[in-house]
Amino acid sequence: MNERRNAWATTGDDPVADAPVLRLDGVSKSFGGLEVIRDLSFGVMRGQRTALIGPNGAGKSTVFNLISGVYPVTAGRIQVNGEDITGVPSRLRMRRGVSRSFQNIRLVSHLTVLENVLIGQTPRIFKLAEVLYPVRSARGSRWAREATDALERAGLAEFAGSQVNDLPYGVQKQIEIARALLGGADVLLLDEPAAGLNPQETEALKERLRSIAEEGKTIVVVEHDMQFVGALCEHVVVLDFGQKIAEGTPAEVRREPQVVEAYLGSDAE
Ligand SMILES: Nc1ncnc2c1ncn2[C@@H]1O[C@H](COP(=O)(O)OP(=O)(O)OP(=O)(O)O)[C@@H](O)[C@H]1O
Ligand SMILES: [Mg+2]
Missing domain, CATH: 3.40.50.300 (P-loop containing nucleotide triphosphate hydrolases)
Structure with a gap:
């Protein structure tokens, strides 16, 4: 399939x-x-x-x-x-x-990249207690490990601890894609x-999307x-x-x- x-x-x-x-x-x-x-x-x-x-x-x-x-x-x-x-x-x-990104970036600018990816996971979390965990205490959890892996796969590991509003727009767009992917949606x-x-970022995005499609x-x-x-x-x-x-x-x-x-x-x- x-x-x-x-x-x-x-x-x-x-x-x-x-x-x-x-x-x-x-x-x-x-x-x-x-x-x-x-x-x-x-x-x-x-x-x-x-x-x-x-x-x-x-x-x-x-x-x-x-x-x-x-x-x-x-x-x-x-x-x-x-x-x-x-x-x-x-x-x-x-x-x-089904997973999606939005036309306008929807990241929380004062949180770190990792925290933003974690927040995106709440629809997948079944246990109410885990949803209510403050994002910062989720470190070391299964969710944090998955989020870290996703950032690594997207080549964004170096930004995990950076605050979103310190990052270039192109990187923020890539974070949104990594976050959308993490849910495991087809x-x-x-x-x-x-x-x-910019043209360089566009080229990198094209390559990234091609390889995501190749993974099925x-x-x-x-x-x-x-x-x-x-x-x-x-x-x-x-x-x-x-x-x-x-x-x-x-x-x-x-x-x-x-x-x-x-x-x-x-x-x-
Ligand atoms: N919540 C809403 N309430 C009323 N009208 C809406 C709503 N959302 C979208 N529309 C209308 O639906 C139409 C299509 O809008 P949509 O945003 O889907 O277009 P688009 O193709 O994405 O445009 P763009 O290329 O500018 O992003 C527009 O006329 C818009 O005003
Ligand atoms: Mg539109």
């Missing part, structure tokens, strides 16, 4: 292995009377690197909010690993296999991971940088006004007249 699969090259003989790890079926979302996502369906195969793209306000972050349960859907169904998670509360979705949703990074994780990025998308992703879903207007490889969607039209005059060309 861990090998990389191409969404369009299904063999057809094994329906379970060929099933998408993440699947949206007819998902809609309205805020008051305003429908911001309309009848959205797409699937993502295990280990695939997918980009969700579209002009500003197209509904990309809202899709992540629906998958991670920040908002309930108005209609439709969301499945992870073949399980329906549509009604599962947000805090329990990490255990069901599907990683990253909202604009390359935004604000499924990555979905929302990204405006089309060069980044073209270099990293094999599967692209294009949204405009809350609707899917195209889906395919980066080269395929670039050729779609509706995509060209949606981006006309924008810098994403």
